[in-house]
Amino acid sequence: MEDVDRTGNKLSTEAEMKTSFPILMVAVCMACGNTAVLGAETNTAPATESPAFTAVAKTDRILLRGQPTIFSERLPVQLNKGDTVTVLETITLQKPKEGDETNWFRIALPTNVPVWAAAEYLDTNKMTVTANRLNLRAGPGQNHSVLGRVEKGASLKLIERKNDWYKVEPPPGTYAFVAAAFFEKKETPPPAPPTPPAPPATPPTPPPTPPATPEGAPPSAGISTAPPTQPDSPKVETNVVLTPPPEAKPPMPELIQQEAEAKERILARIRGHAVTPTPPVTPAATPPPPPPTQPPSEATTPLPKRVVTREGVVKFTIHVNVPSWYELVSTDTHKVINYLLTTNTNIVLKDFKGKRVIVTGEEALDKRWTNTPVLTIDKIQVVE
Numbered sequence: 001m002e003d004v005d006r007t008g009n010k011l012s013t014e015a016e017m018k019t020s021f022p023i024l025m026v027a028v029c030m031a032c033g034n035t036a037v038l039g040a041e042t043n044t045a046p047a048t049e050s051p052a053f054t055a056v057a058k059t060d061r062i063l064l065r066g067q068p069t070i071f072s073e074r075l076p077v078q079l080n081k082g083d084t085v086t087v088l089e090t091i092t093l094q095k096p097k098e099g100d101e102t103n104w105f106r107i108a109l110p111t112n113v114p115v116w117a118a119a120e121y122l123d124t125n126k127m128t129v130t131a132n133r134l135n136l137r138a139g140p141g142q143n144h145s146v147l148g149r150v151e152k153g154a155s156l157k158l159i160e161r162k163n164d165w166y167k168v169e170p171p172p173g174t175y176a177f178v179a180a181a182f183f184e185k186k187e188t189p190p191p192a193p194p195t196p197p198a199p200p201a202t203p204p205t206p207p208p209t210p211p212a213t214p215e216g217a218p219p220s221a222g223i224s225t226a227p228p229t230q231p232d233s234p235k236v237e238t239n240v241v242l243t244p245p246p247e248a249k250p251p252m253p254e255l256i257q258q259e260a261e262a263k264e265r266i267l268a269r270i271r272g273h274a275v276t277p278t279p280p281v282t283p284a285a286t287p288p289p290p291p292p293t294q295p296p297s298e299a300t301t302p303l304p305k306r307v308v309t310r311e312g313v314v315k316f317t318i319h320v321n322v323p324s325w326y327e328l329v330s331t332d333t334h335k336v337i338n339y340l341l342t343t344n345t346n347i348v349l350k351d352f353k354g355k356r357v358i359v360t361g362e363e364a365l366d367k368r369w370t371n372t373p374v375l376t377i378d379k380i381q382v383v384e
Contacts, residue, residue, distance in 0.1 A: 057082060061080065073138060084186065085108070090103065108174070109175050115147050128155050147176060148173050312331055323369060326353070337372075344377070358383055359377055360380075
């Protein structure tokens, strides 16, 4: 089947044909007057009609899925505590399987999660879409989940090419699914109340205008029309003697000033007056030297990675919040040695389920599972 979404031309992908077939059967039966409803039951309730909102992760290592179920494929990126996502819709499973989550969020795909597009429907020179509508998938193949669609002429940014598939950066409109139980809605602060308008300025009240007096009429009693005139006082002439200010003495050189002070002291002894001793001149204080500069401390070197090699049997676990769905079990004690984790798309852990293997990679502890370390696989080999 083609990986082009052309439902308008009655040509769609295999998954969409499987979905539309039961609906077509129901329409045919209703047209024939048969009240029985045919077709498969859907497992997903209608999405909650609400605008997009922001949610915050409450724990670490939250897995992103291609579909709203823990049994769908995992995307190569995990979310940690405090990360924020944009929730596009809320989905509730009507009949979840045992061990599955009931409530899911469809979120906008993070920018660090790549998607894949079929190369035959791209202009490889301009990196634009040539099909009417093209599916973007979680991996290089039609067996991977659809994470969004792009229209004809849309531009994509290439990351790498693998066979007949291109890995590209996620364009707007791509999405993924996460379990809603591990998130909480981020509350937005209420909007500030509007500022009331300033009251209008009141103009000042003008003073009252006195009534006009008709021409030739005598002034009203008790009302003075002109200020009273003061009688002229006799002028007294005084002779003022101006005393000139004392002349400022020009500054004397230091040697002449010392000789003048010595002469004044000699005259004071002759006249029998007490002599005021001249205070000694104190030199200016020298500022203390600056403290020695301490040499910068040497930067601490990071601890080296712990690379180990383990041997055991790969088994599948259905625990919801473990770091990985696969674990390495000892062949002697039958206890879990490590949780197995890989970021390499060429290593598919389900192909090693139930097999005895030798695994090499970096070993570290997850703070939620302190008793069992996590082993990130660099190399895995089946033991015959």
